[in-house]
Amino acid sequence: MDLIEWIDHLRNNVVRDPNAKVILLGVGYAGALATWARQRFPSIVDGAWGAGATVLASFDFQEHAADVGALIRRFGGNECHSLLWVAFRTAQYLMDAERDDTVTSLLNTCEPIEKGNLLDQETLFYHLKLAVQEAMLEEQDTAKIRTVCENMLNATDGTALEDLAGWLRTYYENLACMPFDFDSNMEAAQVIAPGAPENAILGLRQTQYQACTEFGWFRTTDADEQPFGDRVTMHFFLEACRALFGEWVTDAVIYDGVRLTNLHFGGQDPRSTNVLFTNGEYDPNRMVSITSYINTFSYAHVVPDKFLLSEIYSIGEEDSLELMVIKTSIQQYIALWQFTGEVPL
Numbered sequence: 001m002d003l004i005e006w007i008d009h010l011r012n013n014v015v016r017d018p019n020a021k022v023i024l025l026g027v028g029y030a031g032a033l034a035t036w037a038r039q040r041f042p043s044i045v046d047g048a049w050g051a052g053a054t055v056l057a058s059f060d061f062q063e064h065a066a067d068v069g070a071l072i073r074r075f076g077g078n079e080c081h082s083l084l085w086v087a088f089r090t091a092q093y094l095m096d097a098e099r100d101d102t103v104t105s106l107l108n109t110c111e112p113i114e115k116g117n118l119l120d121q122e123t124l125f126y127h128l129k130l131a132v133q134e135a136m137l138e139e140q141d142t143a144k145i146r147t148v149c150e151n152m153l154n155a156t157d158g159t160a161l162e163d164l165a166g167w168l169r170t171y172y173e174n175l176a177c178m179p180f181d182f183d184s185n186m187e188a189a190q191v192i193a194p195g196a197p198e199n200a201i202l203g204l205r206q207t208q209y210q211a212c213t214e215f216g217w218f219r220t221t222d223a224d225e226q227p228f229g230d231r232v233t234m235h236f237f238l239e240a241c242r243a244l245f246g247e248w249v250t251d252a253v254i255y256d257g258v259r260l261t262n263l264h265f266g267g268q269d270p271r272s273t274n275v276l277f278t279n280g281e282y283d284p285n286r287m288v289s290i291t292s293y294i295n296t297f298s299y300a301h302v303v304p305d306k307f308l309l310s311e312i313y314s315i316g317e318e319d320s321l322e323l324m325v326i327k328t329s330i331q332q333y334i335a336l337w338q339f340t341g342e343v344p345l
Contacts, residue, residue, distance in 0.1 A: 003037055004044055021047075021338045023045075024048040025048075026051070027308070027312070028285070029053075029054050031050030031051050035049075035050040035270065035272060035275045036265050039265065039266070042274070046274060047334060048274065049278070049333075050275070051312050054289055055289060056287075056288040056289070057262050058216050061288065062220045062222040063223060064219045064287070065221050067284040068133055069225060079153060083153060084132065087160040088128065088129075088164075088227065088229035092230070092231055095121055100112070100115050108169065108177050108178050110178060111179075119239055122182075124180045125221070126236060128168070131168060131172070137307070151167055152164065152167045155167060185240075186240065186243045186244060189205050189244050190243075192205065205244070209245065212257075213254070215257075234251065238250075272295065273297055274298060275295070276333055277289060277290040277291070277299075278302075278311045278330070279301075280303050280310060281304050281305060285308070298333075299329070301330075311330065
């Protein structure tokens, strides 16, 4: 409702035209909000474009790790994929053999991983996986995947786990140690003061609350076809939700929240008109977006050979033919929402 009130303010107090057309654009979760606003208030929002719009709530978003694994294999090579597969599982086997101190020493954790402490173990593997994914995907460029893989493969530390640990020390070179224990990782989101930077700027607690009660999107390692081991499970995310918000958060609460979100908005079948969904072929979040959709004055595009956002910028000389066609189609749909015109091809 805040968005609708803002639109009303713009129409009546800024533009001073109560009949002004309103077209919304959002990226990621904001893209979902844009398309949901069109769905719920079609008389107020004339059209909406969601770029990478995460419209499908997902209890266990295990497909994310599998897709990242496929990107690593495709652009980093089988050897890199295998190194990660072996490194993660070696760490798991060492912990299973109660040699947690070996893993603690190799990875330079700030706190020792206690034998049998499942939450600390899961937190460790979550952050190992997160570091690799962030390093490879932060620049939205397949060349970065190759570079990270080359750095790991060219290491001379010894075993796959030692090579991964050596790369991790370089990646986090500004940290004296790795804060990979569960309690340390809950601290920022446990700050409840609304004006604190964690909430006012980063929105950590708000985001976590929505994940725990509405959207899920928990990136587990439950899928078989991925190199990050199998220790990042729903148990870790459930306990994180409970640590932040209380014992009332159960797996049933999360599951039902996800179910109701998809029931309310339609998930990947929103049945909305005047909406566009665009996604990059390499963006793992496309799996909780919409990549195929046809309805009145609506469509979905997948941009070949791209991650996120390439389609939201103006047409440029460096654009591929496919990207230029998609950008032109987007322009035509937006014009169609504003004026009577032909349906784009």
